[in-house]
Amino acid sequence: MTPFKLLTLENQLTDRWLNYYEAVYQNHEHQLIHYHFVSRQADLTVNTLKQPLKAAAVGIFCLNQDASQVLLVKQFRLPLNDYIYGSPAGLIDPGETVAQTIQREIQEETGYQHVTVQQIFKPSYSTPGITDGAITQAICVITDATPGKAHLEAAEALDAVWVDRQTAQSILDHEKVSGRTQLLLWQWVNHGLMLH
Structure with missing residues (x-):
């Protein structure tokens, strides 16, 4: 009960x-x-609020081929009126799979087109005190040598940056970082990540 x-x-x-x-x-x-x-849902009711867990968005933690660098985005976030470091991320479009969203978001935000998905985690809640929204985390490897052109929306301002472990530690110590990126970045800096 x-x-x-x-x-x-x-x-x-x-x-x-x-x-x-x-x-x-x-x-x-x-x-x-x-x-x-x-x-994100406009039609919730008393009967539908408690639903099976389904992600509305995906967060993407990207490594280079030898896992010596991580691709971060330094993005201006309107609710903060400031820049914050995070991972590429985006909403899952209707009819789109998580893998398709990953490919699309990486290309739109960073210009990279060749992404190998290593791990897709089950959805989890990021801020259940203020929203029912869930996000799926993924770990990927970027195999492009150089990026193409990013395609940002009018409300987006971001730069994609590759960082090594030393730079990542400095970001963790001194910069604003999104929660979903913070733990994965700390894990990568201190212990590496197990890839399939």
Whole structure:
């Protein structure tokens, strides 16, 4: 038995990317709890909020062929009004597989076209306190010698950069880094990554 009962769920605001919901729960003492969260889905209901875990996006941790460098993106993030280091990432388009999203996002954000997928992890929640959105992490190897042209959207400003372990450690110590990248980058710097 769950400690809360979901009574109502109302979409308060819908825009292109996010929907703002108000959920009303009742706790075990019959107190009403009003909770707000965002979702990529515009049609959630009381009956569909608890769904099987499915990723809306993919985060891609890319290595070069000998695993001596990692491809990061230094991207301006509008909610932060600042640059942050992270991994290439993007939304999974309708009808697209995770592998197809990886290929498309790498090409769009970095210009690289030859990506070998090493590992795709099951979806996980990155910020369950504010959203029901899940992300699939992947580890890939880039086999291109040089990138082609990146194709960024109007709301994107990023630079793709290859970093070695020393530079990666400096970024971890002194720069803003996304959470999904931080742990994989730390693992790679300190212990390497096991590739198939």
